[in-house]
Amino acid sequence: MIEKLKPEPAIQSSKDASKIIIEITGMHKWFGAFHVLKNINLKVSTGERIVICGPSGSGKSTLIRCINRLEEHQEGKIVVDDVELTGDLKNIEIIRSEVGIVFQQFNLFPHLTVLENCSLAPIWVRNMAKAEAEDLALKYLERVQIPEQAKKYPGQLSGGQQQRVAIARSLCMNPKIMLFDEPTSALDPEMIKEVLDVMVELAETGVTMLVVTHEMGFATAVADRVIFMDEGEIIEQKPPNEFFQNPEHDRTKLFLSQILAH
Amino acid sequence: MAEATETYKVGQHPDLPPPRSEVGVIGWVKYNLLSTPFNVIMTLLAIWFLWSIIPPIFEWAVLDSVWTAESRKACWAKMEVPEGAACWAFIKDRIGLFIYGFYPADLRWRVNLSFVLMVLAIVSVLYENMPGRKFGLWYAVAFPFITGWLLVGGLGLTHVDTDQFGGIMLTFIIGITGISFSLPIGILLALGRRSKLPVIRVLCVLIIEFIRGVPLIALLFIASTMLNYFLPPGTAFDLLLRVLIMVTVFSSAYIAEVIRGGLQGIPNGQYEAADSLGLTYTKAHLLIILPQALKISIPGIVNTFIGLYKDTTLVLIIGMLDPLGVGRASLADAVWAGLAREVYIFVAVFFFICCFSMSRYSLWLEKRLSTEN
Numbered sequence: 001m002i003e004k005l006k007p008e009p010a011i012q013s014s015k016d017a018s019k020i021i022i023e024i025t026g027m028h029k030w031f032g033a034f035h036v037l038k039n040i041n042l043k044v045s046t047g048e049r050i051v052i053c054g055p056s057g058s059g060k061s062t063l064i065r066c067i068n069r070l071e072e073h074q075e076g077k078i079v080v081d082d083v084e085l086t087g088d089l090k091n092i093e094i095i096r097s098e099v100g101i102v103f104q105q106f107n108l109f110p111h112l113t114v115l116e117n118c119s120l121a122p123i124w125v126r127n128m129a130k131a132e133a134e135d136l137a138l139k140y141l142e143r144v145q146i147p148e149q150a151k152k153y154p155g156q157l158s159g160g161q162q163q164r165v166a167i168a169r170s171l172c173m174n175p176k177i178m179l180f181d182e183p184t185s186a187l188d189p190e191m192i193k194e195v196l197d198v199m200v201e202l203a204e205t206g207v208t209m210l211v212v213t214h215e216m217g218f219a220t221a222v223a224d225r226v227i228f229m230d231e232g233e234i235i236e237q238k239p240p241n242e243f244f245q246n247p248e249h250d251r252t253k254l255f256l257s258q259i260l261a262h
Numbered sequence: 263m264a265e266a267t268e269t270y271k272v273g274q275h276p277d278l279p280p281p282r283s284e285v286g287v288i289g290w291v292k293y294n295l296l297s298t299p300f301n302v303i304m305t306l307l308a309i310w311f312l313w314s315i316i317p318p319i320f321e322w323a324v325l326d327s328v329w330t331a332e333s334r335k336a337c338w339a340k341m342e343v344p345e346g347a348a349c350w351a352f353i354k355d356r357i358g359l360f361i362y363g364f365y366p367a368d369l370r371w372r373v374n375l376s377f378v379l380m381v382l383a384i385v386s387v388l389y390e391n392m393p394g395r396k397f398g399l400w401y402a403v404a405f406p407f408i409t410g411w412l413l414v415g416g417l418g419l420t421h422v423d424t425d426q427f428g429g430i431m432l433t434f435i436i437g438i439t440g441i442s443f444s445l446p447i448g449i450l451l452a453l454g455r456r457s458k459l460p461v462i463r464v465l466c467v468l469i470i471e472f473i474r475g476v477p478l479i480a481l482l483f484i485a486s487t488m489l490n491y492f493l494p495p496g497t498a499f500d501l502l503l504r505v506l507i508m509v510t511v512f513s514s515a516y517i518a519e520v521i522r523g524g525l526q527g528i529p530n531g532q533y534e535a536a537d538s539l540g541l542t543y544t545k546a547h548l549l550i551i552l553p554q555a556l557k558i559s560i561p562g563i564v565n566t567f568i569g570l571y572k573d574t575t576l577v578l579i580i581g582m583l584d585p586l587g588v589g590r591a592s593l594a595d596a597v598w599a600g601l602a603r604e605v606y607i608f609v610a611v612f613f614f615i616c617c618f619s620m621s622r623y624s625l626w627l628e629k630r631l632s633t634e635n
Contacts, residue, residue: 070534097540107531110633111553121539124549153633173539 021046021177021208022067027076029062036062038232040076046176049209051219051240054229055255060212063229064179067210068099081176097125100170101179104186106162108154108169114141115150118169125173133172140168144198160191164198171202178202180211214259220244228252323348323607330354333597352601353608356592360608363428363583369420373431376409380434388623406439424502428583430612435502436574436584437616440509441567447510448517449556453547455522466518473515478573481508486580505577513570520566524559525551557631564624568617575613585609 022044029037036059044050052060065071066078069085069092078085080095109117118137122128128136141147144164146157154162163183170178180199184192196218203209203222213219219226219240226243228236228251236243236252247253270276295305326347331337337349353360362370383405386398413435415421427435454466473481485504493499528551536546556563578587589605592598 068538070538093540093542096538099538101538103531103535105529105531107529107535109532109535109550109554111557111631120549121541124545125540155633169539 019046020044021081022210023077023079024066025077027066027073027078029059029066029071029073029075036232037066037073040234042227042234044177044208044210046208047206049203049222049224050211050227051223051225052210052212052227052229053214053216053219053255053259054235057231058229059232060229061181064101064181064210064212067177067179068096068101070101093125097121097173098175099177099179100173100175101181102163102166102170102183104182106154106159106166106186108162108166110154113151113153114146114157114165117154117165118172121169121173137168137172140171141165143171143201144168145194158191159187160194163187163191163195167195167198167202175207177208177210180209180213182212182214184213184215216244216259228255230255321347334600337601348604348607349601350604352592352598352604355598356588359429359588359592360585361430363432363588364426365428365431366420366422366426369415369422372412372415372419376412376431377434379405379409379412380438406442424500425582427502429585429588432577432582432584433571433574436506436509436577437571439506440513440570440574443510444513444517444566444570445563447514449521449552451514451518452521452525455518456525470515470518473512474519478509478512479576479579481512482576482580484508501580502582505580505582509570509574513566516566516569517563520559520562521555523562524555524557527558528554557628560624560628560631564620568620571617571620572613585612 020043022042024040024042027037027040028035040063042063052063054060062071066073066085067080073085081098083091083095085092085095108114109120112120115134115137118140119130119133122133122136123130126133138147138150141150144167146161146164146168149157149161149165154165157165167183183199184195187195192215196215199209199211199218200222209222211218211223223240225237226240227234228243228247228249230251235249236247238246243252244256247256296302326341327350328337328340328347329350331340331349331351334349334352337351338344341347358367358370362373365373382398383402386392386395386402389395392398411417411419413422413427413431414424451466451470454462455470457463457466482505485508486501489499489504532550532554533546536550541549575584575586577584578590583591586609589609593600593602593605
């Protein structure tokens with residue numbers, strides 16, 4: 001709690017990029033008998049933007065969901081912002097309040113207005129005053145360009161608008177890390193762009209981002225590193241240019257040829 | 263129709279009003295009552311049925327009914343045909359008993375005051391837009407204690423034994439206590455049944471399954487006869503209090519299952535979203551999960567409440583006089599005997615008004631909480 005009293009810089013400067021903010025070592029995860037993640041080793045520096053891709057069922061969503069403990073890993077070690085993820089509920093709640101996640105299905109709270117969706121966590125997790133939290137929420141709603149929808153309920157918005165609200169909701173917690181779990185996969189083609197635009201803009205602020213997506217245009221434009229996963233393993237990771245022009249493994253080449261073919 | 267056939271340029275087609283036959287009173291009648299020959303016959307039959315049943319009932323209950331008389335004989339003497347109409351004088355004569363039971367006549371102001379306080383408490387809880395609602399909610403929490411003191415007495419008020427309670431007052435006491443306590447207890451049982459801690463889960467399952475597996479009447483008999491055996495000797499435990507506990511526990515088990523159904527209807531993503539924002543279990547449930555689960559459970563919850571409210575009449579089996587019990591006791595009076603129809607209709611109308619109000623309130627609440635387009 002003492003740490004949180006210190007004023008946090010709204011934007012993480014890329015100068016401390018040398019600092020490792022996520023460190024995963026020798027991590028394994030099983031769903032029942034099914035071995036979903038195998039020996040994952042990954043270091044992410046502060047401010048780094050990573051795109052994770054791979055065929056469906058390769059474990060990429062599970063991997064990022066392990067980072068805020070929506071999924072529990074069975075072996076190995078995950079350290080987020082110098083806190084190790086264990087069964088300790090207090091640690092988990094602290095890490096979750098520092099790590100934002102945007103889901104494929106938006107998962108907005110349908111019984112609350114857009115403004116309430118965004119101000120809820122600052123009020124109840126950060127103990128912020130209601131008026132202050134609402135100002136903050138409006139600020140981020142402006143940033144995702146839908147302040148005029150603040151009084152509406154999620155069910156009254158389009159998919160693209162809902163996803164932008166979901167991004168604003170996460171940003172209201174001033175997270176150090178943003179996770180995106182296929183944020184555009186449930187959207188109509190016309191709405192994908194409005195969400196990607198917001199994400200590109202967000203990337204420019206320097207927040208650490210891990211994005212599971214098949215939007216290769218986004219990866220090229222924004223990512224510092226592209227990770228390719230298959231069958232629960234990290235097969236290959238490279239800067240986007242190298243990754244697209246010079247893939248090493250046959251599996252990566254096959255994947256790229258399939259998604260770039262159309 | 264003619265307008266719709268006009269041609270417009272592509273991309274410039276305006277929004278046209280729907281065809282006339284689809285809207286308005288005529289459209290409604292045509293569509294709902296006269297759409298097919300079979301429908302026409304059914305409509306005529308229904309009109310004939312209503313025509314032949316409503317006027318006689320209205321005559322019996324209102325036009326020809328007698329409102330003042332000293333006895334059944336005097337009542338019938340006032341009618342054109344003896345027994346040909348309702349004798350409401352009987353109900354009027356017994357109305358004190360129907361409302362207050364055997365509560366001492368000179369202390370009935372305490373019951374009346376409790377009724378007024380009750381209405382205030384109900385309004386405070388049910389209407390969100392009421393001015394000063396925050397104060398109203400605190401008042402609603404204090405209400406059971408205030409009324410308990412008013413009705414039973416003590417601390418400066420004359421003591422009244424609970425076996426003198428009866429009639430509508432008793433129904434309200436049991437019904438409202440059962441409803442207001444079984445909801446929170448039911449929520450806790452439902453959450454407990456979904457708990458990850460085996461001890462809590464098994465305990466909740468056992469409570470729910472045991473209570474649901476036993477008829478309410480059996481529980482009431484347990485309350486009236488057996489409970490004293492289980493308690494330390496010398497602890498006199500008021501019968502009404504025992505009945506209140508049994509009724510509450512009974513309906514809690516049902517409420518728990520209704521709410522569990524609601525909880526299962528909440529998509530996993532809602533839990534994940536709440537967790538991912540760093541909300542604790544308690545906050546996530548209070549702010550995110552329960553508001554949604556309770557909303558989808560409203561029809562089931564109100565259904566259980568209506569059932570509970572009507573089941574309060576079962577207390578007559580263990581010797582408590584609710585309105586139905588008062589009615590049956592009154593029929594034993596030689597002066598009035600034979601007026602069973604009036605008594606049962608009166609009791610039925612009382613229960614119908616209460617239950618129908620609950621039903622309408624729940625529909626209104628569902629509509630108000632709807633956040634769809």
